[in-house]
Amino acid sequence: MNEAEKQLKANQLAGYERTSAVIWMIISILQIISVVFILAGIWNLIASLSSFDTEKKILNRDADVPNIFQDITQLVIIGFINIVFGGLLGIALVGFDFWIRSEVLANKDIFDNQNGDKKQVAGNFVGVSCYEELEQLYQLKSKGILTEEEFNQEKASLLSK
Numbered sequence: 001m002n003e004a005e006k007q008l009k010a011n012q013l014a015g016y017e018r019t020s021a022v023i024w025m026i027i028s029i030l031q032i033i034s035v036v037f038i039l040a041g042i043w044n045l046i047a048s049l050s051s052f053d054t055e056k057k058i059l060n061r062d063a064d065v066p067n068i069f070q071d072i073t074q075l076v077i078i079g080f081i082n083i084v085f086g087g088l089l090g091i092a093l094v095g096f097d098f099w100i101r102s103e104v105l106a107n108k109d110i111f112d113n114q115n116g117d118k119k120q121v122a123g124n125f126v127g128v129s130c131y132e133e134l135e136q137l138y139q140l141k142s143k144g145i146l147t148e149e150e151f152n153q154e155k156a157s158l159l160s161k
Helices: 003-033 038-059 065-070 073-084 088-106 130-142 148-159
Strands: none
Touching: 003 038, 003 088, 038 065, 038 073, 038 088, 065 088, 073 088, 130 148
16 A cells, blocks of 8 residues: 555545544533433543544544554443443444444554654645645735735645645
8 A cells, every 4th residue: 555545545544533522522411411421421522522533633644543442341341331422323323433443453554653643645734624724825915925916826726626
């Protein structure tokens, strides 16, 4: 698997992790609001924040990512808490998280970044979203560093990838 394919797979896995984090965040907020399930909500909120952090590590292809997914303790605890206090959506999401875990472990060879540096593929730093790059270009244009023409050329180049 070449670097671009590894990064594409990492981006895909990070997207799954982000989806999981967002859904856990929604579940936790609903549980906290309901007061009855506040304990499960707090635990799910912590899991959500952890998933957002893990997403960044996946995008960066950090070498320690497979180790993060090796242990299933957190998934088992979340599953138990959601069986007792949560509901079917929480249990289904634990199943989704187990699937993400199996995908990460099946592709552990792509996590080869020992230093935690951002990977550079095809001239762009991977891990920086297209939106973030556009925002940086806009800031450079606003400060007068880029002309309108240069901004439009860079923007077109970025959006064509």
